[in-house]
Amino acid sequence: MLASPYFKKNPKLYYFLPIFYRYWMDSSPMSEEISSIKELINGQNWLAEEEKAFLMEQIDPLHPPRPKTLHSWNSLILQSFDPSQKNLPAIGIELALKQAKEQHRELDNESELAFVETSQKLGFLERNTGFSFQEGHITLTSEHDSATSFDVSALQDILEGNQAALIQKVKSVISAPDFAYVAPDPLIEYRQQVFDWCKILADHGLGSWGFPKENGGKGDMEGYFTIMETLSYHDLSLVIKFGVQFGLWGMSVYYLGTEKHHRKYLREIGSLSLPGCFAMTETGHGSNVKGIRTTATYNHEDQTFSIHSPDPSSRKEYIGNAAVHGQMATVFAKLVIDGIDYGVNAFVVPLRDESGKLENGVTIEDCGRKMGLNGVDNGVIYFDQVIIPKENMLDKYASVNEAGEFESPISSDNRRFFVMLGTLVGGRIGIPRSALTAAKSGLTIAIRYGDKRRQFGPEGGEEVPILNYRMHQRRLIPPLATSYALNFALKYLTDRFLNKAEEEAQEIEALAAGLKAYTTWFATATLQEAREACGGKGYLSENRIDALKNDTEIYTTFEGDNTVLMQLVAKSRLTEFRQEFGDMNVFGIFNFVTDKAMTYVSEKNPLIIRSTNSEHLLDFDFHLNAFRYREQAILGSAASRLKRLINGGMDSFDAFNVCQHHLINVGQAYIERVVLEQFQEKIKSIADKGSKKALTQMCQLYALHTLEKNRGWFLEQDYMEGVKTKAIRKMVNQLCWEIRPDAIALTDAFAIPESCLSAPIAKRESL
Amino acid sequence: MLASPYFKKNPKLYYFLPIFYRYWMDSSPMSEEISSIKELINGQNWLAEEEKAFLMEQIDPLHPPRPKTLHSWNSLILQSFDPSQKNLPAIGIELALKQAKEQHRELDNESELAFVETSQKLGFLERNTGFSFQEGHITLTSEHDSATSFDVSALQDILEGNQAALIQKVKSVISAPDFAYVAPDPLIEYRQQVFDWCKILADHGLGSWGFPKENGGKGDMEGYFTIMETLSYHDLSLVIKFGVQFGLWGMSVYYLGTEKHHRKYLREIGSLSLPGCFAMTETGHGSNVKGIRTTATYNHEDQTFSIHSPDPSSRKEYIGNAAVHGQMATVFAKLVIDGIDYGVNAFVVPLRDESGKLENGVTIEDCGRKMGLNGVDNGVIYFDQVIIPKENMLDKYASVNEAGEFESPISSDNRRFFVMLGTLVGGRIGIPRSALTAAKSGLTIAIRYGDKRRQFGPEGGEEVPILNYRMHQRRLIPPLATSYALNFALKYLTDRFLNKAEEEAQEIEALAAGLKAYTTWFATATLQEAREACGGKGYLSENRIDALKNDTEIYTTFEGDNTVLMQLVAKSRLTEFRQEFGDMNVFGIFNFVTDKAMTYVSEKNPLIIRSTNSEHLLDFDFHLNAFRYREQAILGSAASRLKRLINGGMDSFDAFNVCQHHLINVGQAYIERVVLEQFQEKIKSIADKGSKKALTQMCQLYALHTLEKNRGWFLEQDYMEGVKTKAIRKMVNQLCWEIRPDAIALTDAFAIPESCLSAPIAKRESL
Known part of the structure; x- marks a missing residue:
């Protein structure tokens, strides 16, 4: 041109x-x-x-x-x-x-x-x-580095006071070599067990469920998600190992490769005779994955690529299946042809042969013991000019032609990479569904224990089941309601994903990112409550909250750090906003948004902002209007604030940094609205009277507990008065009390296999 | 009589x-x-x-x-x-x-x-x-049991929808015997290592530090707390094992026994040649420890006691040092003479001889693997009519005389037991100090990593240290400020405890209970933030957040469940309140409290409730007045609410249950006021200018971040308007930004030994 x-x-x-x-x-x-x-x-x-x-x-x-x-x-x-x-x-x-x-x-x-x-x-x-x-x-944000403004030892003296000498004495003892930490236990057996379990599942045909029929699968992605979710009643290392093999490794070949790759690999992947990895994250680049530095350099003379890690920060890290079992990997690397960098592309790279011997140029280290998921063999991979044939490039979105030139229907390297990532969004559906399942297990254990465990009682009376205490109800029953809410929201997300039109892709990616973050944070918080609610019994590994909690802990980080994801969601919402409102100025945006939010605020009149009657407080429309008002108003205020800062001369990177906390709330308010909306929708379609009544209460509790959590914001906005937020708090307590008798039944409806639940304190017969 | x-x-x-x-x-x-x-x-x-x-x-x-x-x-x-x-x-x-x-x-x-x-x-x-x-x-609370109001399987069908059959298929596979969970790794080596470490500490004279000089110690309880705290930089199993041996076992002999026990046991306890246990908690009674059922029946004929566990729920559970090393235990049991139960008393009971052989009638089970603290050998103990001589009764507060009659200067069994527990309150000082130390380690690791780890950046610019991002600052810097605040509060508690007059006992016990709960919850939340802030690196065991988090997890439960403790604090505050106001009626209380709270609310005028100028927002008096107002107003409203419910005919047990959530806030508001007050006091006494400036900022951030957390309440009370709470949020962001350059230095002042910190991501030279 x-x-x-x-x-x-x-x-x-x-x-x-x-x-x-x-x-x-x-x-x-x-x-x-x-x-x-x-x-x-x-x-x-x-x-x-x-x-x-x-x-x-x-x-x-x-x-x-x-x-x-x-x-x-x-x-x-x-x-x-x-x-x-x-x-x-x-x-x-x-x-x-x-x-x-x-x-x-x-x-x-x-x-x-x-x-x-x-x-x-x-x-x-x-x-x-x-x-x-x-x-x-x-930018301001870049330059804000460490700089000590005071004398550290003076402050240390203040902290230590008259105990300084003794502190020093103790330190010298515990710093001596004989106080070196104990080496961790070997993980060999656990990892082998998890591999064997995966093999049994593959033998049942469950591994290849999502692959096309012609490659040995059932062509049923909905079923694949169901399998991941249901496995999550069992050991979560198994779930992640399963997900690495069939989801990340298998699906990357399926979605990023073409017919020749499908024919060559999918059948063996689905039967677990070809264990593999998904090698994207590097030591230096996790969230900012676009910045990875592994290179795939094209060699014209023999039509091969050299895969290479140029420096320690470009080694592939935390790679599941890499430390022991993986024989191949989908490796993400910058494609370089004649010195030009064409951005991140994907390649199939052999790691070790069937006997376990590493390929030439491949070095692998073991990530060792982790907080959880110790049945998964995560490893670190270095490539030293590893040669692979040209056909190993997964070439659905880009390829190198016979003349050695780069070809792609998508011009921009950046945009192409995000399209590739978009095909892998299924991970952000599987993970929250697994997280929610783990939270359900934890809640079931804690609620069953709370129903049987008795402690204290009225003077001269029997001791009382601890689930009858109001604080105990507050710890466990609102999360139970949220579990139900998320159950339907994640089903909705899955349906949208499986039936998506091209123009919906961005919306669904944002929805998946947001629900992934919201659900995994929820699971972490809920399992924390469950542990504390079970006291000492909750600390014993036999009762499984240990494993549920530690295994899912990393869910808030992998498949995208939650804080980063919530900002992505917010940016996606701002983009939609920009499309809708174009070049409006700050005041224009503000007025427009206020008008728009006001459509949800027929209630914002003096009589209703302080209304505390029960019928109103339990009304679905009141709930949804309040959620929608919050969503719109926060989005609008974030947009006008950003615009004000940037118009005022601030670098946009700094402006987004200043508003980061605000943006997290934009994402959260959006997700909460979707969750409530879908829960209410679902209830409309239910015929069974008893279920409908129980779910209606769960939905009311989810809504009111969420309003209570956000009450500071609603009060700041004058959307509610103090009398009303107090009445909401009282109603949350009341709903917890009313739902409590059904609590066991509500966990029974999850229908978790007793063999998987396994915790002695959750056994129905015993204490 | x-x-x-x-x-x-x-x-x-x-x-x-x-x-x-x-x-x-x-x-x-x-x-x-x-x-x-x-x-x-x-x-x-x-x-x-x-x-x-x-x-x-x-x-x-x-x-x-x-x-x-x-x-x-x-x-x-x-x-x-x-x-x-x-x-x-x-x-x-x-x-x-x-x-x-x-x-x-x-x-x-x-x-x-x-x-x-x-x-x-x-x-x-x-x-x-x-x-x-x-x-x-x-009562209502007693009777509120499980009762299903709907058809569980109908609801299960709704949840499973069209995936029911597949879910069932997966369940049947993972419920099969070959999916039984893997047996945990053996703990033998780790437990032995921790014992050996304790032995080294004992050889240094650190174990007996708090014992009297005549029994081989230094008579220095302040030093004992310092040792516990400083050891907490190292392995926390070591801290707990140390605390069980020298604190619980040793101090129970010291405080509950008399001269003859001191002479007989303390020297050997201090040198660790007599490892022992503290056997109080039973399977059926943890928080409600007064209800334990182990019996010590006096045998007149040979002047002995028979120690006996009458049923499975009365076995002693979670007992540290019991599974492997303990040779004796302080056992809490109901003393029975001639069929009369004289309440809970303490006895020294041999468990096993030096070769490890169990004594006749003693059965011990291993608690097995736990979420953390796996270097401590917790066990379950059953007693089957174990005979001990009369002198084994720890007889400081009660004894059996020569005629076989029960003697005690304290008539009420109940009151006597609480006096005995009161002497053991030191545990509620040692534990929060250990928790805070662990939180400091976690923050130090996360802040050092955040200072070095770079990810994303302005377009065309360098990647930025993640600690420069506002959300990252919000995660780590307010907890850093709270760590400083709690450091001084726990010092204050220790000083009060070491110098207490008898009439201060109740106040100091409440303070210890409250600070224990507040600090251990803080540590759990902070280590959670630290883990997430370090991403995948935070999940690797080598970086130690794993151990810090899981080892301290149980701190919120042992030495008193936090929720139960906060209610005790509230009840103690209500008692003080009752003493002060006597028989006032509901309206009297309300008016009195409003008046009293108003003394802290010279600001509660229309100009000031919406004041947002920086000088005012950073003002120590503004902070402390707001904290005091909250403390008084919540206490008063809880008192009048309880009184209203009880006057209205509600059983007081039910009334306290209805107000449980309110009471937790009474305890929290009290503790927060004390923490802020002591922090401000401490700052007044500091001469070093740089330290004083840094601590002043920390104190402002602690105050404003706490006000921000409680803003819903302040808005409900009309103590602040929305413009002011928004300004506070902005000021919190601003302080985080201003403190960030000092963040490394502020963790350096903790002076944690590098060998103890140990995490590769916290190494100064690397990454």
């Missing part, structure tokens, strides 16, 4: 190049953006009609540029790039000037002025995007 | 007996109570002066009745007791009538009327205390 005679003839066309480049690089370009660019082009009278047509071609979504073309644009822009240029039009002008100068030509001022003026009108000058071509971008 | 001729002469004296009995039985009789009784006696004109004098003698605090006397009163009252009599005067009248009838005499109505009238005036009729003589007391 750069070779086109239009550029030679009129160097002013280069004005547009940085804008075009950003448009294609953007990982989710919006229709709003393309219409602005078209307006910009059409607004330039100095362009000939055929020049305009040529420029329009360059941004045609149906004809994206080749990846190599994008790389060449970038190189060209960088040649004339000056870090003081902060916006795309300015960078384009500089580029055009340089190109003209090389042709010994001068450019007229009028065209430049017209270009700048239209750019300004369309908002292209506002966004500081120069950083995309620049290194060393520094 | 019952044999006194006064009773024979005038059976109407029996009117008073139930009131006297309750007075002496009460575990903490109050001066308020005794003056009411005196008034009641003096108000009876029908009593002769010498009868009045005789009655006064019976309640003289300097001449308590013997325990056996109290038991005989109880037997006498029960003979005429009718469950329909709900208050003490009515029970007394019935008793007198019965006694008169046996003498074939009648009693005059006038005296009875006068007695009832005065009783009513003094409030003796209000309290429903008949239950103390009655069995089968039933």
Whole structure:
């Protein structure tokens, strides 16, 4: 395209190049953006009609540029790039000037002025995007490093006071070599047991359930999720080992590979005769996975790739199945051809042969003992120029052609990577479903124990079951209600995912990310309550809260750190918002949002904000309106706050950092609304009267307990008065009391196999 | 006393007996109570002066009745007791009538009327205390049992939907015998290592540090706490094993025994040549320890005791040092002489000889693997009529005399037991100090990692240390501030405990209970944040958050379940309240409390409740006044709510249950006020300028973060408006940002030995 005679003839066309480049690089370009660019082009009278047509071609979504073309644009822009240029039009002008100068030509001022003026009108000058071509971008957030402002030892003295000498004495004893920590127990047996269990499941055909029928599976993804969930009643190491083999390793081959890979690998993966890994995370890059540094360099002479870890921070870390059993791995690496980096792609790389001998150039270390999931053999992998054949590239979204050139229907490396990640979103459905199942097990154990365990009582009376105490109810019954709520929400997510249209992808990815974070945090908190609620018995490993809690602990981190995910959700919501409201200013946004939120606030009148009658407090519409109001109002205030900060001159990276806490609430309020909405929807469809009544109470409790948790916000907004939030608290207590007799039955409905529950304190007959 | 001729002469004296009995039985009789009784006696004109004098003698605090006397009163009252009599005067009248009838005499109505009238005036009729003589007391709370109101399988069908068959299939596979859980790894080595470490510490003289000099110690209890705390930088199994041996076993012999026990045991305990246990908790009774059922029956013929576990629920459970190493134990058991139960007393009971062979009649089971503290050998102990000599009774507070009669300076079995427990309150100081130390280790690891770990960054810029992100700061920096606050609060508690006057005992016990609960909950929450903040690295055992978190998990349960402790604190606060305000009615209490709280609320005027200027928000007086207001107002509202419920006819046991959530807040608000007050006090005394500035910021952050956490309450009370709570949130963010550069230095001041910290991610040089 750069070779086109239009550029030679009129160097002013280069004005547009940085804008075009950003448009294609953007990982989710919006229709709003393309219409602005078209307006910009059409607004330039100095362009000939055929020049305009040529420029329009360059941004045609149906004809994206080749990846190599994008790389060449970038190189060209960088040649004339000056870090003081902060916006795309300015960078384009500089580029055009340089190109003209090389042709010994001068450019007229009028065209430049017209270009700048239209750019300004369309908002292209506002966004500081120069950083995309620049290194060393520094912000307040970047520079905020450690710097001691006081004398540490003086403060230490204050802390230690007159005990300093004794403290020192004790320290010297426990720092001596004979106090070195004990080596952990060997994990060999447990890991082998989990592998053997996986083999039994594979023999039952459960491993390949989600694979196509022609590759030995059932072609049933819904069933795959059900299997993961139901296995979660048992050992969670088994669930994760199963998920690594059939979900991550198998599904990456299935979704990122093509027919030839499916034929070659899926049957053996499904039968567990080819154990494998999913090698994405690196020591230096976990959440920011786009930044991984493993390379796959194409060798033209023999049409192979060299897989290589250039430095210690690029070793693959925490890789399940790697330490002992894995024979192959899907490895994510930056593809390099002729020195050009085409971004992250996926490759099948052999790790060890069937006898367990490591392949040449592969080094693996054992991650050793972990807080939980010790039946899974996580490892660290280094590649030292490991050669693999060209066909090992998983080439659904990108490939290297016969001429050794990179080919992809998606021009931008960045966008292509996010599309690839999008196919793997199933992990963010399987994990929360597993987490919820573990929480259900913990609640069942704690509620059964609370129903039988008696302690204290009225003077001269029998001791009372501890589940009759109000605080004990408060610990266990609202989480029981939330378990039910999440059960239906995760079912809804699964259905949406299995039946998604292409344009829904972004919404469903955000929903999965948010529900993953919300559910796994919920599971962690609930298992904590369950442990404390069972006292000393809850601490004994035989009662399984130990394993449930420690095994699921990492669920809040893997498949995406929860805090990072909630920010992604918020950003996705802001994008939808931006699409809807376009270029509105701060006050416009504020008014619009207030209006929109007000549609959910027919109640916001003095009589109702302090209404405390039971019928109102238990009303589904009151609940849902309040949740929707919160969702809209927080989203709107976050948007206007960000806009205010950025308009005020703050770097957008810093602005997002300042609002991080606010953004987490945007994500949370969105998820809570979806959860409540789906729970209410589900209840409408239920015919069985008893179930309907029980679920209605659970739904009311979920809603009111969530409102109670967020009451500070509702009071700040004057959406409720103090009398009302107090009445809500009282109603939560009352509902807990009313539901308590049904508590055992509500856990019985989970129908957890007694052999899996296994905890002696949960046995029906004994104490 | 019952044999006194006064009773024979005038059976109407029996009117008073139930009131006297309750007075002496009460575990903490109050001066308020005794003056009411005196008034009641003096108000009876029908009593002769010498009868009045005789009655006064019976309640003289300097001449308590013997325990056996109290038991005989109880037997006498029960003979005429009718469950329909709900208050003490009515029970007394019935008793007198019965006694008169046996003498074939009648009693005059006038005296009875006068007695009832005065009783009513003094409030003796209000309290429903008949239950103390009655069995089968039933309340709403007692009766609230499981009762299914719907068809469980219908609800299960709803949950499982179209996946039911597959779920069933998976369940049948994982319920098969070959899916039985793997046996846990052996713990032998770890337990031996921890024992050996304890031996090294004993050889350094650290074990006996708190024992008297004449028994081989240093007589330095402050030092004992310092040792426990400093050891907590190392392995926490070691800390608990150390605490069991030298603290629980050693201190129980020291505090509950007398000279002969000290001479016989302390030296060997201090050198660890006599490993022992503290056997209090039973399977059936943990929190309600008063209800334990192990018996120590006195055998007159050979002056011995038989120690016996009458049923499975009375076996001693979770006993540290019992499974492997313990040779003796302090065993808590009900002392029975001639069929009369004299309540819980303590006895030294041999468990096994030096070769490890169990004594006759002793059976011990291993508690097996636990969530944490696996270096401690917890066990279950059964006693089958184990005979011990009479001198093995720890006889500081009670003994059996040569005639085989029970002797004690404290008449009430109940009160005596609480006095004995009171001497052991040191455990509630050692545990929170250990918990805080573990939290400091976790924070140090997470903050060092956050300072080095970089992830994401501005477009085109370097990746940023994750501690620069606002959410990451919010996770780690407020807990850092709270660590400092608790450091000084626990020092204050220790000083108060070491220098306490007798009349301060109740206050200090409540303070210890409250700080134990507050600090251990804080440690659990903080280590959770630390784990998540370190992501996958935080999950690897090598980085030690695993051990810190799981070992301290049980701290919220042992030495008193936190929820139970916080209720004790609240009840103690209500008692102080009752002493101060006496018999005020609900409105009186409400007005009084409002007035009292208003002394802290000079700010509660329209200008200040919405004040958001920084100087005001950072002001120490603003903070402390708000904390004090909350403390007083919650206490007052809990008191008036309880009184309202009870006056309305609710059983007091039910009323306390209804208010349980409220009472937890009473305890928490009290502790938070003390913590802030002591932190501010400490800062006043500091000379070093840099430290003073840093601590001032920590103190402001602790105060504002706590206000933010409680903002729902302050808004409900109209103590603050929404603009102010929003400004507080902003200020918390701002302080976190300002403190962040000092964060490493603030953890350096903890001066944790690097060898103990040990986590690779916390190493200064690496990553």
